[in-house]
């Protein structure tokens with residue numbers, strides 16, 4: 001990783017955090033209004049789903065098929081989450097699946113940087129200044145490298161970061177009655193503070209969801225399901241289910257495992273915007289259960 005890249009990532013971590021502190025200080029004197037919060041919620045959903053539905057389930061795992069305009073829409077929405085260009089994100093994440101919790105995993109809390117809290121911190125943020133963007137694009141994301149549109153979107157990542165900040169600024173300007181102060185307030189909340197919250201929601205999947213939580217499938221890694229993160233991560237915190245069935249469009253596999261991204265994919269399928277949605281039958285899930293594996297009779301020797 002180059003020094004420029006390292007500092008750029010550090011900036012992407014620190015600037016939204018400083019913005020959060022500034023927002024709290026300013027909040028002391030003047031409460032945040034409905035306009036800022038509504039645009040913040042809208043931008044959080046758009047860019048968060050850009051990561052979960054777009055970057056993750058569609059681009060990384062091919063959990064469903066879509067026409068190019070739909071693919072590009074989600075790739076742009078994902079770019080606006082400020083988590084790196086689509087091709088780099090996909091390559092890193094496929095490498096995570098190829099080497100989960102072993103040597104070569106770009107962000108495991110269990111290898112590379114020690115264990116315990118130190119490992120947890122590395123998997124959450126530390127990896128961004130060490131291993132982020134190092135997965136070879138050609139090796140891990142050849143399909144995206146061959147796609148001209150996807151290359152263009154990845155190359156223009158910084159432009160989409162700008163758009164991600166400009167939209168709240170412009171909406172705030174108009175909705176506050178063409179006020180520059182209103183625009184700046186909205187930029188702070190729906191731009192920087194929103195990026196801060198979504199960053200930490202996504203990074204929690206790398207850290208918390210390989211550290212605390214429940215497991216039920218017989219798989220080798222240390223991934224976990226974490227119920228309290230299900231809503232802010234749009235269903236991605238059923239991460240143990242995801243490692244058991246990476247291609248599944250649904251990561252919440254039980255009725256009560258709320259998975260907003262799966263609901264969005266379902267809706268797109270009903271509207272005929274996407275097709276070939278990968279789903280895992282109850283039988284296949286049953287076969288992989290820890291209890292089912294343990295119940296198998298041991299092979300008889302001789």
Ligand SMILES: [Zn+2]
Nearest residue numbers: 096210223239
């Ligand atoms: Zn994982």
Ligand SMILES: [Zn+2]
Nearest residue numbers: 093097242246
């Ligand atoms: Zn994945």
